[in-house]
Amino acid sequence: MTVMSGEIDLRARIDEFFRTSFATDNPLITEAIQRMLAAGGKRLRPRLTLLAAQAAGGNIEEHLAISAYMELIHVATLIHDDVVDQADTRRGVNATAVDFGNRISVLAGDYLFAWIFKNVTADYQHPIPHILSATLASICDGEVLQLRSLDNIALDMAGYREIASKKTASLFAASARCGAIVGGGSPEIIKALTRFGELFGIAFQMKDDLLDFVAEQAEVGKPVGHDLVEHKVTFPVIVALAMLDDAAKAPLLQYYGGDDDSLTAAIRAVTQSAAIDRSNSIFEQTLDEALDALAPLPKEAHAPFAALVESVRR
Amino acid sequence: MTVMSGEIDLRARIDEFFRTSFATDNPLITEAIQRMLAAGGKRLRPRLTLLAAQAAGGNIEEHLAISAYMELIHVATLIHDDVVDQADTRRGVNATAVDFGNRISVLAGDYLFAWIFKNVTADYQHPIPHILSATLASICDGEVLQLRSLDNIALDMAGYREIASKKTASLFAASARCGAIVGGGSPEIIKALTRFGELFGIAFQMKDDLLDFVAEQAEVGKPVGHDLVEHKVTFPVIVALAMLDDAAKAPLLQYYGGDDDSLTAAIRAVTQSAAIDRSNSIFEQTLDEALDALAPLPKEAHAPFAALVESVRR
Numbered sequence: 001m002t003v004m005s006g007e008i009d010l011r012a013r014i015d016e017f018f019r020t021s022f023a024t025d026n027p028l029i030t031e032a033i034q035r036m037l038a039a040g041g042k043r044l045r046p047r048l049t050l051l052a053a054q055a056a057g058g059n060i061e062e063h064l065a066i067s068a069y070m071e072l073i074h075v076a077t078l079i080h081d082d083v084v085d086q087a088d089t090r091r092g093v094n095a096t097a098v099d100f101g102n103r104i105s106v107l108a109g110d111y112l113f114a115w116i117f118k119n120v121t122a123d124y125q126h127p128i129p130h131i132l133s134a135t136l137a138s139i140c141d142g143e144v145l146q147l148r149s150l151d152n153i154a155l156d157m158a159g160y161r162e163i164a165s166k167k168t169a170s171l172f173a174a175s176a177r178c179g180a181i182v183g184g185g186s187p188e189i190i191k192a193l194t195r196f197g198e199l200f201g202i203a204f205q206m207k208d209d210l211l212d213f214v215a216e217q218a219e220v221g222k223p224v225g226h227d228l229v230e231h232k233v234t235f236p237v238i239v240a241l242a243m244l245d246d247a248a249k250a251p252l253l254q255y256y257g258g259d260d261d262s263l264t265a266a267i268r269a270v271t272q273s274a275a276i277d278r279s280n281s282i283f284e285q286t287l288d289e290a291l292d293a294l295a296p297l298p299k300e301a302h303a304p305f306a307a308l309v310e311s312v313r314r
Numbered sequence: 315m316t317v318m319s320g321e322i323d324l325r326a327r328i329d330e331f332f333r334t335s336f337a338t339d340n341p342l343i344t345e346a347i348q349r350m351l352a353a354g355g356k357r358l359r360p361r362l363t364l365l366a367a368q369a370a371g372g373n374i375e376e377h378l379a380i381s382a383y384m385e386l387i388h389v390a391t392l393i394h395d396d397v398v399d400q401a402d403t404r405r406g407v408n409a410t411a412v413d414f415g416n417r418i419s420v421l422a423g424d425y426l427f428a429w430i431f432k433n434v435t436a437d438y439q440h441p442i443p444h445i446l447s448a449t450l451a452s453i454c455d456g457e458v459l460q461l462r463s464l465d466n467i468a469l470d471m472a473g474y475r476e477i478a479s480k481k482t483a484s485l486f487a488a489s490a491r492c493g494a495i496v497g498g499g500s501p502e503i504i505k506a507l508t509r510f511g512e513l514f515g516i517a518f519q520m521k522d523d524l525l526d527f528v529a530e531q532a533e534v535g536k537p538v539g540h541d542l543v544e545h546k547v548t549f550p551v552i553v554a555l556a557m558l559d560d561a562a563k564a565p566l567l568q569y570y571g572g573d574d575d576s577l578t579a580a581i582r583a584v585t586q587s588a589a590i591d592r593s594n595s596i597f598e599q600t601l602d603e604a605l606d607a608l609a610p611l612p613k614e615a616h617a618p619f620a621a622l623v624e625s626v627r628r
Contacts, residue, residue, distance in 0.1 A: 026455055028462075080420050083397070103461060106394050106420060111454035113424070117431055117447035121440065129443055133431035140425035141340055147417060148342075 010050055010060070014043045014071070017064045024115045029108045036075055044204070045070040045171060047308060049179035052193045055301045058183025066124065066182055069116050070175040073132065076112040077139055079105055128178055135174040142166025150231040151256045153241055160238050161202060168208075169201025176200075192296040196305065199290035200312075206283040207312055209235035213271050225267050231256065239282070240275035248273060287313060324364055324374070328357045328385070331378045338429045343422045350389055358518070359384040359485060361622060363493035366507045369615040372497025380438065380496055383430050384489040387446065390426040391453055393419055442492055449488040456480025464545040465570045467555055474552050475516060482522075483515025490514075506610040510619065513604035514626075520597040521626055523549035527585050539581050545570065553596065554589035562587060601627060 018037050023030045046067035053063040083105045113136065121129045145163050149155050176197030180190040212227040213236055227234045233256065241249055251265035270276065287309050294302050332351050337344045360381035367377040397419045427450065435443045459477050463469050490511030494504040526541040527550050541548045547570065555563055565579035584590065601623050608616050 025451070026458060028458060080424060083416065083420050102397065102416075104458070106397050106423075107454050107457050107461070109420075110394060110423075110427070111451060111458070113427060114447050114450035114454055118444065118451050121435070121444035121447055126435065130432065130435035133428050133435055136428035137339070137425060137432050140421050140428055143421050144340060144342060144418070144425070147421070 010047050011043045013060075014046045014050075014064065014067060017068055018071075021064075022068060024111070026111060026115075028104075029111050029115075032079070032104075032108055033072070033075055033112065036078065037071075041071075042311065043071055044308070044312070045074055045175040048172060048175040048197055048200070051304050051308065052176040052179030052185075052197070053183030054179075054304070055193065055297055056180045056183030056185030056189050058179075063179065063182050066120075066128070066178055067175075069120060069132070070171065070178070072112060072116055073136065074171060076109045076116070079109040079112065083109075124182075128181065131174050131178055131181075135170050138166045138170040142168070142170070146232065149233060151258075152233055153253065153256050155233045155238060156242075157238055160233075160235060164202050164205040164235075165198065168205040169198045172201030172204065173197035188296050192293055195293040196290050199286055199293055200309065203283055203286040203290060204312055206235045206279070206286060210276070210279055210283065213267065214276065225263070228255070228263060228267060235282075236270050236275050236279045239279045240270045240273055243275060243278060244269070244273055284313070324361050325357045327374075328360045328364075328378065328381060331382055332385075335378075336382060338426070340425060340429075342418075343425050343429075346393070346418075346422055347386070347389055347426065350392065351385075355385075356625065357385055358622070358626070359388055359489040362486060362489040362511055362514070365618045365622065366490040366493030366499075366511070367497030368618070369507065369611055370494045370497030370499030370503050372493075377493065377496050380434075380442070380492055381489075383434055383446070384485065384492070386426060386430055387450065388485060390423045390430070393423040393426065397423075438496075442495065445488050445492055445495075449484045452480045452484040456482070456484070460546065463547060465572075466547055467567065467570050469547045469552060470556075471552055474547075474549060478516050478519040478549075479512065482519040483512045486515030486518065487511035502610050506607055509607040510604050513600055513607055514623065517597055517600040517604060518626055520549045520593070520600060524590070524593055524597065527581065528590065539577065542569070542577060542581060549597075550584050550589050550593045553593045554584045554587055557589060557592060558583070558587055598627070 015037070018034070022034075024033070046064075049067035049070050050060045050063060053067075054060050083102050117129065117133065120132055142163050142165070146167060149159065149163065173194050174197070177190060177194040180193040185193065209227065212224060212234065215224060228237075237252065241252060244252075248269060251262050251269045255262040255266035291302070291306060291309060294305055329351070332348075336348075338347070360378075363381035363384050364374045364377060367381075368374050397416050431443065431447065434446055456477050456479070460481060463473065463477065487508050488511070491504060491508040494507040499507065523541065526538060526548065529538060542551075551566065555566060558566075562583060565576045565583045569576040569580035605616070605620060605623060608619055
């Protein structure tokens with residue numbers, strides 16, 4: 001159990017770093033961010049940065065700041081998501097937009113992005129600032145693609161993976177890549193860890209989509225079926241549409257065709273079919289591909305990543 | 315009149331650069347930005363960058379890209395302002411938020427910021443990327459300060475200048491500073507041009523606040539009295555509150571105290587008092603201070619800046 005407790009320590013170390021060393025120049029925005037951080041989260045992105053830095057030969061304690069920026073980019077996108085989606089809850093607590101209003105939420109997210117880049121451009125050499133800004137562009141691009149794909153039942157797995165790659169996996173890939181770079185990894189090690197981050201991120205999004213169907217509200221901190229209510233065509237839906245016969249998928253076609261009353265039947269069409277099992281096995285397979293990407297690393301470096309993988313597999 | 319036509323050419327050159335050389339990787343966002351650019355604007359920020367580059371010894375044609383990023387940062391903040399302020403019109407055309415929805419507006423602004431930083435971190439050395447991100451943080455900070463100062467009739471000229479400096483002048487100062495740096499200016503020249511940008515930017519905000527009281531809607535592309543409707547305590551209001559007697563300023567106190575019916579009387583309290591003349595003379599004086607800041611530059615370098623100043627003085 002050494003590896004598992006090592007993982008738990010990493011998360012605690014990151015949270016301690018946030019509590020003791022994090023403040024922006026704006027107290028109102030610092031408070032909003034501290035509240036979001038205190039509400040929960042697994043800190044997967046900064047953990048990935050620190051594990052990658054370590055695997056590349058670096059010292060975890062020296063790279064807490066860059067790992068924190070990865071979590072903060074995620075927090076900034078969540079703050080703007082709350083405006084974008086007009087979500088009422090986020091991680092089980094009131095969204096920034098609800099507490100402080102849309103006006104402050106847009107500004108708080110902008111300020112946080114700017115504050116991150118201000119610090120990163122002061123403290124890190126090329127290509128770190130470039131990776132972070134390119135990643136943010138990719139995240140936005142993926143979100144726009146997702147908006148344009150609402151109710152699009154023709155979206156296939158390739159289209160889904162493109163959106164998940166840009167919207168979600170790009171930040172996991174950047175977290176691993178920046179960790180590997182600051183840790184002093186070789187080009188081959190940097191490439192392997194970036195690939196791990198990318199595949200781990202796609203699997204993470206698949207799991208997130210699955211939980212929207214099968215989890216309890218308390219577990220994910222947002223209402224179950226929320227993705228469907230927003231008319232997103234998510235991973236299990238795409239799997240269901242590809243494998244179900246016409247009669248079985250009729251409620252899904254009705255719901256995405258504009259009949260909001262079909263919501264419950266549409267959810268049931270997915271959850272009571274083999275689509276959940278099939279989705280789970282694609283998800284597991286993607287996690288395995290992520291672990292395979294670590295082949296260039298020495299065997300003893302694999303264990304902490306395997307533990308990270310297990311923490312989302314459950 | 316050579317200088318004046320030189321100035322007009324600069325604006326045309328910038329617009330030509332946008333038409334021929336500007337596209338982001340996202341066609342939807344490029345279209346939204348091109349529409350905003352086509353709707354008007356004086357391109358004061360990129361002109362300032364190019365004039366500063368020239369004054370520092372550089373060649374204007376080599377620095378069109380960095381000047382364009384200055385305008386694009388401004389455009390990105392306008393896109394987010396439209397969400398923030400729920401404005402219906404901007405520069406006389408429909409706001410991005412009205413045409414494309416709040417969700418796309420937040421994402422389009424984020425994408426544009428990220429795309430700018432992605433390019434700037436790839437193409438420019440330190441400190442250019444750092445100046446731009448610090449400036450964006452400053453703009454957001456100023457906007458937050460302004461939101462917290464709504465209806466605050468205790469706001470004095472020092473408080474007003476702090477907000478104007480962060481929200482508006484910081485980008486003018488950065489435009490001049492980046493131009494001076496890429497043009498190869500000495501530290502003394504960089505400092506003088508930055509100071510010019512800062513004072514010019516504060517004067518620009520003063521004029522913008524004045525126009526909200528005295529301009530015709532067609533002239534400024536937004537409804538007159540709009541700042542007051544948003545409960546902002548602007549430059550002429552602060553001047554009026556400081557110079558008027560209790561009876562004369564009563565409608566202002568009523569309006570900012572919560573009596574929306576006093577709007578017309580509050581506007582009249584400012585426009586029919588000596589506050590407009592007094593505001594104008596403070597504005598003129600600030601422009602003169604901006605020109606004074608150019609003292610370290612050779613005499614022959616002053617003329618294009620004087621022309622820029624004249625274009626906002628009118």
